[in-house]
Amino acid sequence: PPSATTLHALIQHGAENAPALSSPGGVPLSFGALRALADRTVATLNAQGIGRGDRVAIVLPNGPEMATAFISVASGATSAPLNPSYKGDEFEFYMSDLKAKLLIVAEGSESPSIAVAAKLGVAVAHLISTPEQGAGSFTLTFAEQASAPAENPGPAEPDDIALVLHTSGTTSRPKIVPLKQSNVCASARNIRTALAFTPEDRGLNIMPLFHIHGLIAGVLAPLSAGGQVCCSPGFNALKFFGWMEEVKPTWYTGVPTMHQAILGRAARNREIIASTPLRFIRSSSSSLPPQVLRELEETFNAPVIEAYGMTEAAHQMASNPLPPKPNRPGSVGLAAGPEIAVVDHDGEPLPAGETGEIVIRGDNVMSGYENNDKANAEAFTRQGWFRTGDQGVISPDGYLTITGRLKEIINRGGEKISPREVDEVLMDHPAVSQCVTFAVPHDKLGEDICAAIVLREGVSALEKEIRGFASERLAAFKVPSKIVILDEIPKGATGKLQRIGLAEKLGLA
Ligand code: ATP
Ligand code: MG
Numbered sequence: 001p002p003s004a005t006t007l008h009a010l011i012q013h014g015a016e017n018a019p020a021l022s023s024p025g026g027v028p029l030s031f032g033a034l035r036a037l038a039d040r041t042v043a044t045l046n047a048q049g050i051g052r053g054d055r056v057a058i059v060l061p062n063g064p065e066m067a068t069a070f071i072s073v074a075s076g077a078t079s080a081p082l083n084p085s086y087k088g089d090e091f092e093f094y095m096s097d098l099k100a101k102l103l104i105v106a107e108g109s110e111s112p113s114i115a116v117a118a119k120l121g122v123a124v125a126h127l128i129s130t131p132e133q134g135a136g137s138f139t140l141t142f143a144e145q146a147s148a149p150a151e152n153p154g155p156a157e158p159d160d161i162a163l164v165l166h167t168s169g170t171t172s173r174p175k176i177v178p179l180k181q182s183n184v185c186a187s188a189r190n191i192r193t194a195l196a197f198t199p200e201d202r203g204l205n206i207m208p209l210f211h212i213h214g215l216i217a218g219v220l221a222p223l224s225a226g227g228q229v230c231c232s233p234g235f236n237a238l239k240f241f242g243w244m245e246e247v248k249p250t251w252y253t254g255v256p257t258m259h260q261a262i263l264g265r266a267a268r269n270r271e272i273i274a275s276t277p278l279r280f281i282r283s284s285s286s287s288l289p290p291q292v293l294r295e296l297e298e299t300f301n302a303p304v305i306e307a308y309g310m311t312e313a314a315h316q317m318a319s320n321p322l323p324p325k326p327n328r329p330g331s332v333g334l335a336a337g338p339e340i341a342v343v344d345h346d347g348e349p350l351p352a353g354e355t356g357e358i359v360i361r362g363d364n365v366m367s368g369y370e371n372n373d374k375a376n377a378e379a380f381t382r383q384g385w386f387r388t389g390d391q392g393v394i395s396p397d398g399y400l401t402i403t404g405r406l407k408e409i410i411n412r413g414g415e416k417i418s419p420r421e422v423d424e425v426l427m428d429h430p431a432v433s434q435c436v437t438f439a440v441p442h443d444k445l446g447e448d449i450c451a452a453i454v455l456r457e458g459v460s461a462l463e464k465e466i467r468g469f470a471s472e473r474l475a476a477f478k479v480p481s482k483i484v485i486l487d488e489i490p491k492g493a494t495g496k497l498q499r500i501g502l503a504e505k506l507g508l509a
Contacts, residue, residue, distance in 0.1 A: 003189045004224065005158035006181045008075045010188060011035055014226040018199060021223075022135045022230045023064045024243045029134030031226070037068055037137060042076030042155065044140050048123070050077050050102050051150025052160050057100040057122070059084050059091075059113045062234035064136030065129050066209040067219050069104060074162040074181075076155055081165070081210040083493050088112035096120055098164050098176055098370075104140065135231065158182040164370075165212055167311045168492055171389065171407040171500055176370040177311045187314035187364040188220040190337030194319040195251070195282065195305065197225035204249035206235040206258060211494045213285050216315040217253050217307075235495070237261035241269035244276050253282035255495040256289065259296055260433065264457065266299045278302040280322060284309045286496045287402060287420065289427045290329035308332035308402065310388060312379075314364045317388075318400045330424075331399040338362025342394055347381035355403055358392040359385035391418065408499055410438075413445035415477045419499060422480060425473045426451055431461035436489050436497050437480060440508045450508060451480040452489050461485075482508075 004010035014020055014031030022028040029037075050056060055078045060066045066081065073079045080098050082091065091113040095103070103117040107126045117124050123144065130137040156162065162181040166174035191197075203222045207214030209231075219229050230247045232239075235258050254262070259281070266273060278300055283293070284307040293304045305327060307319040318340060320333030327333065341349050342356040350356045365386050368376045379387055391409075392402045404418035411417075419437035426435040434454040442448035455461060463483045470479045490498050490505060503509035 004185045006075075006156055006160075006185065007071055007162055007220075008038065008155040010185050010220060010224045011038065011071060011075075013224060015199065018226060019228045021064050021067055022228060022247070023131075024230065024232060024246055026064070026131055026135040027133075028228070029064070029068070029136050033134050033137065034068065034071070038072040038075040041069075041072035041140065042153075045073065045077055045102075046150040046153035047146070048102070048125070048142055049146035049148055049150050051152040052077060052154070052156050053152060054078060054101045054150070055080050055098055055164060056102045056104060057082055057095050057098070057113065057117075058104045059109070059111050060104070060106055060127065062209055062232070064131075064231040065106070065127060065138055067205075067229065067231050068136030068138065069127060070163075070209060070215060070219070071223075073104070074156065074184075076153070078161045079163050081163075081215070082113070083208070083210045084111060085493070086113070088116055091116040092120070094166065095122060097166075107141075156181050158185075163215070163314075165210075165311050168211070168494055168496060170492060170496060170498065171405060175372055175375055177366050178370050179314050179366055183314045183364050183366060184216065184220065185224075186337065186362070187216050187316055188224045190364060191217050191221035191307075191316050191319070192225045194307070194316070194321070194336040195221070195280065196322060197222050197227050199226035201225065201227035201250045201279070202247065203227065203229045204243055204247050204252045205229055205231050206240065206252060206254055208234065208494060211285075212311045212315045213253065213255070213309060213494065217282065217284065217309070235261075237265050241265060241272045244269075245272045248276055250279045251282065252278070253284065255285045256283055256287065256292060257434070257491055257495045257497060259283055259288070259292055263292070263295055263299060273300060280305050282307060284316070285494060287423075289424070291427060293329045303327055306332055307336070308400065312366050312369075312386060312388075313338065313360060313362075314366070316364070317360050328399050331395075331401045333400065334398050335400070338364055340394070340400060341385065342392055343381065343385070343387075347383065347385070347387075352394050352396045355391060355393045357406060358388045358390045358400065358402070360388060361385050410449055411447050412439075412442075412449060412477060417449060417478050419449070422449065422451060422470070422474065422478055425470055426453060426466065426483075428473070429461070429466055429469050431455050431459040432466065433457075434489055434497065436499050436502060438499050438502045440482075440503045449478070449480045450482045450484065450503065452484045452486050452502060452506065454486055454489055484508075
């Protein structure tokens, strides 16, 4: 299909009666019905004074309504999905930060966002779900009639902001990322191309739809190819195989901690796995340990495609290729749409094989953070490349490997250590299933290294033994002074293991 530059155009490719969205156990919504729903929603919003450029905070549980609300609102205004589990203060920060003009919540919702909307003078619409008309079908009701219709009605244009998200806040306070219609569509196109989506594909979305990964890779990319997406109510390893049996997906995408939880349940679901052949499994948003990649490939007998994404790039930047080209465990693959380079401190390009900061340039990349001149001044090089803040190296045949995040580099008495390198070594220990290496304050060294690990089920190992293992494989200055064995490592809202703040949480700082 031709490449769309607006969401309105992106959903036009699917056949009128072909299923676009579904939910486990529900009636599918056809592409024709999705288009009608989007058009109707834009007309309703316009009549309520919401038009192009106006921001609509969407606070809904994960599921097909979240997907249709996102698409419908962004067809004529700007969608700003927020994590429904935020507390009042968080809603206040996010809703005033992004200058929402309307809040959409589910009928009967008790979300604290409603009180925040009242306080901030933001209008509220209730979404009434009509699943009998197809998964994700809804109508909107407004408590008050707007005094005037929208000044800028009609379908959004390519340069309008389609989506406003905050970064995950892994390294600092979340930054607001405005993404144009054209950015979002370019990213969907890049993912569609990398994964060769067709109308025959059926995805099972388990990613939260308030984060770029689920919105673009989980929902828009397959829809842009006329394929179907089944929206689960949110990740649940206990329910995953039941959904798989019912939905018969051809693929799914997730973050590494989800894949690990799925693997933990795989042994009792062998029959479902055997009767549900997957074309591939995709992983993104944080590094996939090669051990987990191999275990996934063996368990599901399907290739695992690790990709590299970030909010500022409307998700995907690089992706491993589909067979027959080889995927490379430990690497995030080849540039998949945008140009990718590795630069030195001054922004000068480095040759293949040298480690530096990963920079990108392409039509999926945002033009700048909102209300954050400082971040913008640091974010772009003189040559117009966006600095990802990630450190990496490109092989002579173009495969990118992420070696760490610049902000996470640990400085132990002047010795610079990438915690990722240490994670990778500890993950090689047969008893270790998850690992996060982090800095702890130290009187003389400034920073010292500590690691938190989770052991594999039914395996025991002592700290001393794992430190010994690390000492045999790492220079002494990189060996963690302390290894804490935990039942669980704290995860962020999108399932990423949290490195920053771990020292405080464990009482080590
Ligand atoms: P913040 O920018 O607020 O600190 P964040 O960077 O975690 O948070 P996101 O935009 O959700 O917010 O995540 C993008 C980052 O996730 C990338 O910059 C990179 O560090 C990491 N990442 C994404 N995919 C991968 C991957 N496959 N392997 C390793 N790291 C990855
Ligand atoms: Mg970031």
